[in-house]
Amino acid sequence: MIEVDIEQRLGDFTLAAKFTAPATGVTALFGRSGAGKTSIVNALAGLTRPTRGRIEIDDEVLFDSERGIDRPPNRRRLGYIFQEHRLFPHYSVKGNLRYGGSGGPALGFDEVVALLGLEALLARRVGDLSGGEKQRVSIGRALLANPRLLLMDEPLASLDAARKAEILPFIARLRDALKIPIIYVSHAMEEVVQLADTLVLISDGKVAAAGSVEELTSRIDLRPLTGRYEAGSVIRTVLRGQDKSFGLTELDFPGGRLRVPHLDLPLGTALRLRIHARDVVLALAPPTGLSIRNSFAGIVAEISPEDGPLVDLRLDIGTPAEPVMLWARITRRALADLKLGLGSPVHALVKTVSLERPSPVRGGTLEL
Amino acid sequence: MIELSPQDWTAVALSLRIATVATLVSLPFGIAIATLLARRNFWGKTLVDAIIYLPLVLPPVVTGYLLLITLGRHGPVGAFLADHFGIVFAFRWTGAVISCGVMAFPLMVRAIRLSIEAIDRRLEDAAATLGAGPFWNFATVTLPLALPGIIAGAMLAFARALGEFGATITFVSNIPGETQTLPLALYTFTQVPGGDAAAWRLTLISVVVAMAALLVSELLARGIDRRIRGMS
Numbered sequence: 001m002i003e004v005d006i007e008q009r010l011g012d013f014t015l016a017a018k019f020t021a022p023a024t025g026v027t028a029l030f031g032r033s034g035a036g037k038t039s040i041v042n043a044l045a046g047l048t049r050p051t052r053g054r055i056e057i058d059d060e061v062l063f064d065s066e067r068g069i070d071r072p073p074n075r076r077r078l079g080y081i082f083q084e085h086r087l088f089p090h091y092s093v094k095g096n097l098r099y100g101g102s103g104g105p106a107l108g109f110d111e112v113v114a115l116l117g118l119e120a121l122l123a124r125r126v127g128d129l130s131g132g133e134k135q136r137v138s139i140g141r142a143l144l145a146n147p148r149l150l151l152m153d154e155p156l157a158s159l160d161a162a163r164k165a166e167i168l169p170f171i172a173r174l175r176d177a178l179k180i181p182i183i184y185v186s187h188a189m190e191e192v193v194q195l196a197d198t199l200v201l202i203s204d205g206k207v208a209a210a211g212s213v214e215e216l217t218s219r220i221d222l223r224p225l226t227g228r229y230e231a232g233s234v235i236r237t238v239l240r241g242q243d244k245s246f247g248l249t250e251l252d253f254p255g256g257r258l259r260v261p262h263l264d265l266p267l268g269t270a271l272r273l274r275i276h277a278r279d280v281v282l283a284l285a286p287p288t289g290l291s292i293r294n295s296f297a298g299i300v301a302e303i304s305p306e307d308g309p310l311v312d313l314r315l316d317i318g319t320p321a322e323p324v325m326l327w328a329r330i331t332r333r334a335l336a337d338l339k340l341g342l343g344s345p346v347h348a349l350v351k352t353v354s355l356e357r358p359s360p361v362r363g364g365t366l367e368l
Numbered sequence: 369m370i371e372l373s374p375q376d377w378t379a380v381a382l383s384l385r386i387a388t389v390a391t392l393v394s395l396p397f398g399i400a401i402a403t404l405l406a407r408r409n410f411w412g413k414t415l416v417d418a419i420i421y422l423p424l425v426l427p428p429v430v431t432g433y434l435l436l437i438t439l440g441r442h443g444p445v446g447a448f449l450a451d452h453f454g455i456v457f458a459f460r461w462t463g464a465v466i467s468c469g470v471m472a473f474p475l476m477v478r479a480i481r482l483s484i485e486a487i488d489r490r491l492e493d494a495a496a497t498l499g500a501g502p503f504w505n506f507a508t509v510t511l512p513l514a515l516p517g518i519i520a521g522a523m524l525a526f527a528r529a530l531g532e533f534g535a536t537i538t539f540v541s542n543i544p545g546e547t548q549t550l551p552l553a554l555y556t557f558t559q560v561p562g563g564d565a566a567a568w569r570l571t572l573i574s575v576v577v578a579m580a581a582l583l584v585s586e587l588l589a590r591g592i593d594r595r596i597r598g599m600s
Contacts, residue, residue, distance in 0.1 A: 047493050049574060071421040073496040086490055090512045100498030140471070145498045234579075 002027065002149070002183070006043050006053035006063075015039050015050075015205040021198045023058050025184045026175050028192040028213070031202035031225070037185045038083075040202070041151045044183070045080050046073035055244045057149060067225045079147030083154045085134040093137050100145025107178060109144060115177075116140045116170055132163035136170060139311065143174070150174070152180045156191060156264035171195060189227055193217065193234060193274060201225045207282040214272075218314065218325040220304055232276040239269040256296045260353060274354040277312055277329035281349040284338060294350045298326065300340055311335050313347055327352075372569060378545050379553035380573055386461060386549055387529035390469035391522050394476060398521060402480035403510070423535075424474040432538025434468055439539075456473065462501060463540035464547045466530040471523035477522055483517020516589050523585035525579060 005018040013035045021027040026170060029037045042048045046062065049070060055063040057078075079100075087096050093318055097118070102109045116136045121129065129137065135155055142150060151250060153172070156164045172195060174180055186192050192199060192213065199216045201208040208225055209216055214234045217226050237251035249263040251271055258273070262356045265271070287295060298317035306312070311332050318324030326348055340346065372380070404410075405417060439446040440458045447456040457463035466545045487510060495505045511518075533551045540547040542556060554570040557563030 047496070072501075074501050075491070076497075077499075078497060080494065082490070082494065084490075086494040088491060088495075088509060099495070099500075141498065243572050328411050 001056070001058065002181075003054070003056040004040065004044065005041070006050035006055065006180070008039060008043060008048065008050040008053075010036075010039055012207055013160055014045075017202070017207050017211045018174075019200050021183075021200060023181045023212065024179070025197035026184050027196045027198040027200060029183060029185045029200050029202055030189070030192050030195035031187065033187055035202045036200050036205040037187075038153050039205075041153050041183065041185055044072060045078050045151055047080075048075050055248060063200075077146070077148050079142030079150040081135075081139055081142050081150065081152045081155050083157050085131075085138040087129075087134055087138055087141070089126050091126070092122070093118065093124050093126065093129070096137055097122075097140050098125065099143055100141060103144045106147040107143065107146075111141050112140045115173065131159050131162070132166045133364070134165055136157065139167075139170060139174075143180075145177075150180055151185075152182060152183045154187070156186075156188075157340070168194065182316075188245045189217075199355060214325070218327060220302055220312070220314065223304075231281075232274055233325055234326060235273045235326070237271050239263065239265055239267055241267070253324050255318040255319070255324060258294050258350070258353065259356075263355075268331055271355065275326060275350055276352070276354070277327040279350065279352045280326060280328035281351065282313070282328055282330055282338065282340075283347045283349060284345075286347055287349060290349070292349045292351060295308070296326070296348045296350070298348055299347060300342055300344045300346060301325070303340075303342065305334070306332070308332070313340070315346060317348055372573075373566065375544065375553070376566065376569055376573070379548055379570065380577075382461065382545070382548065383530055383550040384577070385463045386468055387526050390465045390472060390525045390529045391476075392416045393472055394525065395464065395518075395522055396471040398473060398476040398525070399478055399511075399514075399518060401415050402484055402521075403506070405477070406481045406484040414586065420476055420477055421474045423471050428471060428534025428596065430539050431470060432467055434537035435463075435535065435539040439463070457540070459540050459543060459547065461540075461546055464532075464536050464549060464576070467539045468529035469525075469533040471532050472528040472533050475528055476521040476525040479521030480514060480517050481510075483514045483520070483552045515592050519585060519588050519592065527581050530574075530577060530581075550577075 002021045002023050004020070006015065008015040013036070017036065017040050018136065027058065029040060031037050033261060039048065043050050043063070052065045053063070054061070054065070060068050061067070062076050088099065091099065097109070097112070103112055113122070115140060118136060118140055121133060121137065126134065139155070155171070156167055159167065168191070171182070175182060175195065184195055186191070196213050198208040198210070198211045201222060209222055213356065214236060216222055217275070218233050235253055237253045239249060240252040240257070241250040242262070243250060243259065247262045248259045249261070251258045251260060251273070281292070288299070296317040298315040300313055301316045302314035304312040308327055309327055309331055313328045313330065315326045315328060316323045317326050328348060402421060405413065435459070439441050441447065441450060441456070444457070446458060457466055491513070492505055492509050495509045500508065531551055532553070533550070536547065536549060537552055542548050542552045548556070550570055550573065554567055554574070557567040557570065
């Protein structure tokens with residue numbers, strides 16, 4: 001577990017952050033710029049000292065103002081990947097990589113170099129590298145210091161779209177292959193949805209909410225913070241079968257089964273799907289004579305209070321024990337014509353899903 | 369080609385030795401003080417700052433006289449050192465090292481301090497997160513990045529030490545072969561009839577030595593700068 005409860009004055013800005021997150025997978029600290037995300041990560045790394053509070057990672061206290069504990073940054077074993085790479089200009093790529101150590105038993109120098117594709121860069125000088133290469137080297141440098149946790153402060157923010165697409169798969173690979181817990185600071189929801197399991201929403205130096213990505217992105221009251229980025233829902237599924245005759249893959253979630261075009265993945269693979277609200281069509285009765293095959297029965301759980309022509313409906317298509325939230329965006333006219341209200345039974349038809357996990361390399365949009 | 373008399377050679381060799389030793393001995397202190405002033409805030413920092421820079425603004429004779437009354441045979445520090453350790457500075461070449469070192473110190477500290485202040489501290493933060501303790505961090509990040517400033521500071525100090533006159537003559541007098549450095553020898557020649565030719569020779573030598581020092585420091589700084597900026 002990562003337990004953070006800190007207060008810190010930074011000029012006329014007060015940070016008062018308290019959250020716990022599992023020390024597995026990716027935890028995203030999400031919020032606007034200036035919300036205090038970087039300050040939290042700096043306090044975690046020990047680069048700044050909170051005025052009061054406590055930081056604990058896996059039962060190891062790194063900071064405790066009451067007990068007078070303040071482990072210096074060099075003894076915290078937290079890898080920090082900065083927004084602006086911060087490579088040492090007076091060392092070669094190899095010198096930078098080796099600065100913090102040569103890795104641990106599980107992950108040595110050669111493995112890290114191979115993982116990040118750095119073979120051809122080793123002898124180069126830092127000044128000759130492109131932005132994306134620099135960020136890859138800085139990830140490798142942090143990994144080789146054998147950290148228990150990686151802190152990433154908007155590692156993609158200073159890169160253009162092409163470079164982002166170059167780095168994102170590497171980060172996903174760290175998460176999946178190395179099982180190193182990552183705290184990922186971002187103000188881009190598309191990165192968060194692709195990478196993170198846990199989401200901590202930061203606003204004005206405080207934690208507005210913390211929970212799973214699926215839960216928080218489907219909460220209407222958090223919309224002002226999560227943004228209206230491609231309003232939609234995130235659903236966890238497990239690959240349960242392959243329909244060879246039609247070339248379909250069956251993905252199960254509590255209370256339903258989605259059939260998507262063939263995915264070359266082993267049975268049991270956990271997959272996270274993103275379904276845009278605009279790709280969900282509602283019907284009052286189970287549809288017949290329609291080409292859409294993925295249809296799920298559910299009830300209307302929430303209706304967004306909107307005055308515009310469009311409204312968002314939150315549907316529960318799961319089981320009573322395990323609710324599964326699905327957002328649908330329809331016109332206010334349709335809402336009135338279908339006489340939909342809270343608790344109305346509906347059938348949700350899904351036209352397209354985006355595969356967010358297990359890895360953006362295999363991701364993309366699937367037409368159903 | 370100009371012919372140098374044995375006395376000229378002695379003065380030149382002595383000057384080079386004194387300036388080199390003064391620079392090398394004061395360099396560790398210069399780096400330490402410059403780091404302290406650049407990186408730490410402590411009570412009395414302004415005072416330390418003022419004392420370090422004092423030789424730069426005081427008349428050199430005053431500095432020499434202050435050295436004489438503290439480190440001289442009868443000075444409190446000088447007497448203590450002579451009685452307990454047998455170390456004597458007065459009228460010795462080592463005393464000239466001290467006066468030259470003290471006079472050159474502010475220039476050295478200033479150059480090193482500026483270069484340390486110019487270092488991106490975020491690089492040191494990065495090194496700390498990679499496990500570098502304060503000393504290792506300083507040795508592997510701060511020091512190499514400050515190297516151009518350290519070399520510039522050392523060269524400035526060396527040049528200043530070569531030209532030191534007032535403090536040296538006041539503290540350790542003008543003894544040929546012991547404390548008579550190049551400027552002192554030159555001054556002596558100008559005070560005797562027919563010394564003009566010798567004075568000219570020493571003037572030329574001074575110019576050559578100063579030019580050589582500048583050239584060496586420039587080449588060193590350029591080489592290091594290129595390495596640090598990461599350009600091959």
